[in-house]
Amino acid sequence: MFDSTTSNLTSSSAWANLIQDQDAIRFLETTILPPYLNSCRWFAGKARQQEHFRIRFVHEIPFRSDSYTAEKAYLIIVEAGYANGETENYLLPLSFIETDRPDVPDVLPKGIVTTAVFDQKPGLIVDAIYDERFRQVLYFNLAHQNALAQKTGRIVFHRGRGLAAEHIDAEVTSRVLPVDSSNSALVFGVPNQGETYFLKLYRKLFQETNPEVDLVSFLTEHSHFTHIPAYAGSLIWQQEGVPDVTLGMMQLMVENQQDSWNQTGDYLNDFLYAVPHRLFTIKEDVFDRVELLGRRTAQMHLALYSPESNDPSFAPEPFTDDYREFIIRRFESLLERRYTLVIDNYAKLDPLAQRLAWVFMEAKEMIDEFVNDFRHRPLESLRIRIHGDYHLGQVLATGNDFIIIDFEGEPESSISERKIKHSPLKDVAGMIRSYHYAVSAKLFGSTETEHIDPDHLQRVSERWYKLIRDTYMDAYLETIGSPHPLYKNNSEVNFLLLVYLLEKAVYELGYEISYRPAWVKIPLKGIMDVIREIEKIRIADPTRNSDLPLLQMGLLQTKKE
Numbered sequence: 001m002f003d004s005t006t007s008n009l010t011s012s013s014a015w016a017n018l019i020q021d022q023d024a025i026r027f028l029e030t031t032i033l034p035p036y037l038n039s040c041r042w043f044a045g046k047a048r049q050q051e052h053f054r055i056r057f058v059h060e061i062p063f064r065s066d067s068y069t070a071e072k073a074y075l076i077i078v079e080a081g082y083a084n085g086e087t088e089n090y091l092l093p094l095s096f097i098e099t100d101r102p103d104v105p106d107v108l109p110k111g112i113v114t115t116a117v118f119d120q121k122p123g124l125i126v127d128a129i130y131d132e133r134f135r136q137v138l139y140f141n142l143a144h145q146n147a148l149a150q151k152t153g154r155i156v157f158h159r160g161r162g163l164a165a166e167h168i169d170a171e172v173t174s175r176v177l178p179v180d181s182s183n184s185a186l187v188f189g190v191p192n193q194g195e196t197y198f199l200k201l202y203r204k205l206f207q208e209t210n211p212e213v214d215l216v217s218f219l220t221e222h223s224h225f226t227h228i229p230a231y232a233g234s235l236i237w238q239q240e241g242v243p244d245v246t247l248g249m250m251q252l253m254v255e256n257q258q259d260s261w262n263q264t265g266d267y268l269n270d271f272l273y274a275v276p277h278r279l280f281t282i283k284e285d286v287f288d289r290v291e292l293l294g295r296r297t298a299q300m301h302l303a304l305y306s307p308e309s310n311d312p313s314f315a316p317e318p319f320t321d322d323y324r325e326f327i328i329r330r331f332e333s334l335l336e337r338r339y340t341l342v343i344d345n346y347a348k349l350d351p352l353a354q355r356l357a358w359v360f361m362e363a364k365e366m367i368d369e370f371v372n373d374f375r376h377r378p379l380e381s382l383r384i385r386i387h388g389d390y391h392l393g394q395v396l397a398t399g400n401d402f403i404i405i406d407f408e409g410e411p412e413s414s415i416s417e418r419k420i421k422h423s424p425l426k427d428v429a430g431m432i433r434s435y436h437y438a439v440s441a442k443l444f445g446s447t448e449t450e451h452i453d454p455d456h457l458q459r460v461s462e463r464w465y466k467l468i469r470d471t472y473m474d475a476y477l478e479t480i481g482s483p484h485p486l487y488k489n490n491s492e493v494n495f496l497l498l499v500y501l502l503e504k505a506v507y508e509l510g511y512e513i514s515y516r517p518a519w520v521k522i523p524l525k526g527i528m529d530v531i532r533e534i535e536k537i538r539i540a541d542p543t544r545n546s547d548l549p550l551l552q553m554g555l556l557q558t559k560k561e
């Protein structure tokens with residue numbers, strides 16, 4: 001049986017019988033997986049106090065051919081347990097590559113889980129994405145819509161409209177895309193066309209269809225929306241009486257130069273170089289790009305607005321009391337956590353960030369009043385499914401156009417929360433915040449502007465931001481068209497945009513304090529902008545009987561020492 005006295009895993013069983021060797025499974029759980037998972041970029045539990053890793057399910061994926069003799073891979077579902085909070089489940093596909101053969105493929109070190117011996121055959125247990133046989137069999141099963149029975153349920157492969165009929169039996173080439181992110185990406189090439197398909201294997205799993213599959217398949221198959229990579233299929237774990245678990249999704253591969261965050265950064269370089277010469281330059285090309293993104297965003301929302309659809313999960317809905325309460329509860333809890341975070345980290349902030357944080361704390365009552373307004377204000381605009389995590393990094397720049405990706409939703413929200421319908425202005429707010437980030441990060445983070453008065457930089461970056469924001473917004477609203485049931489009128493658009501901008505900036509404040517403290521001023525500044533707008537609405541409204549004093553915005557001026 002199993003010998004745990006060696007540093008690698010040694011089993012007298014064959015790899016094909018791994019599941020029967022309980023000692024080997026235990027050794028994997030206790031000795032091999034903890035350090036391996038902690039070395040993986042996609043494992044999100046690194047900062048938590050880990051208590052156990054348990055292999056909860058093992059699905060078998062037989063290979064098509066048998067070139068290096070171990071004839072199957074396993075889709076292993078590992079539960080990570082922590083001292084506090086909920087457990088998480090991760091997908092880890094494993095295969096065994098024998099190493100005493102002439103045709104041993106190279107595997108990147110990060111793909112090697114452990115050395116091992118099965119039935120006296122030495123080899124490597126690897127993350128199966130690094131094994132060509134596994135990638136081939138994924139494509140084959142998906143193209144043929146196979147279903148593989150398992151001890152628990154079945155693994156079902158679904159083919160989408162994006163996978164061309166003539167590619168079903170294609171001899172594909174494949175590789176792992178070297179992007180380190182929260183999931184893994186595989187690409188497949190077909191003869192004479194090069195790399196054509198992109199398959200994302202989800203790592204953190206949820207007992208529900210991934211919202212990305214819902215949205216991408218709807219946009220491709222129902223709306224025929226062409227500014228996303230078309231849906232080509234998915235792989236799903238199905239069990240009787242429980243919701244499906246999405247394991248992966250395939251789309252068309254998009255040739256792209258870069259994402260829009262990097263492209264906007266490049267455009268901003270021209271702007272940045274002119275600032276020390278007291279020149280304000282934005283090329284017409286930049287406005288053209290921003291306008292185009294405004295139009296594409298609106299077209300995505302029009303494609304998601306589907307009153308005629310029979311699928312209730314896509315039917316537009318009004319602003320119900322339940323929805324308002326959900327948003328308010330979520331926002332109030334976020335706000336509380338952020339106030340605490342700001343207080344705990346106040347001493348670490350630089351003087352300008354401290355002044356901004358101070359105004360943010362002072363604005364508490366005004367924010368409360370605004371939240372209360374959201375609770376009661378009559379709203380006739382509509383809510384639909386949206387992208388949910390929309391920012392410049394989620395838009396690929398393809399020559400003259402854009403392709404929108406990553407519909408998984410906000411990483412901090414649960415899967416059911418990610419499926420809640422919102423006003424699409426939540427996406428619009430995400431993109432507007434992203435433009436604000438782009439200009440702020442560039443102007444305040446570059447050596448070219450190090451010696452420039454921060455007040456001047458602030459004014460310059462605000463001018464850029466406002467011009468770009470208005471250009472984006474105008475193109476967006478013009479494409480949506482007026483009147484449109486999604487938006488009752490301009491006053492509702494302005495009000496809802498403020499709600500989502502405030503929510504996003506407050507969310508970002510926590511993200512930056514935790515991950516990039518040097519950037520904390522960016523969301524704080526975003527919060528200030530919204531507060532100023534709220535104050536304008538308050539002052540302009542003669543019916544409002546509020547005793548709140550005006551905010552001391554003078555605090556925000558940089559004091560010259």
Ligand SMILES: Nc1ncnc2c1ncn2[C@@H]1O[C@H](COP(=O)(O)OP(=O)(O)O)[C@@H](O)[C@H]1O
Pocket residue numbers: 179181182183184185198200229251252253254255259405406407408
């Ligand atoms: N259809 C596609 N074609 C080409 N590249 C893609 C495609 N989808 C995503 N990518 C690339 O893979 C990266 C990760 O994709 P993303 O959907 O953001 O995955 P994750 O959920 O892991 O963050 C993107 O930043 C992009 O560079």
Ligand SMILES: O=P(O)(O)O[C@H]1O[C@H](CO)[C@@H](O[C@H]2O[C@H](CO)[C@@H](O)[C@H](O)[C@H]2O)[C@H](O)[C@H]1O
Pocket residue numbers: 261389391392393411430433434435437438508511
């Ligand atoms: O990893 P995700 O893309 O799901 O999102 C997280 O990280 C983002 C940063 O990479 C963060 O976005 C913030 O910074 C961006 C610039 O780096 C900026 O474009 C976004 O507007 C800003 O929100 C996002 O908030 C976080 O959830």
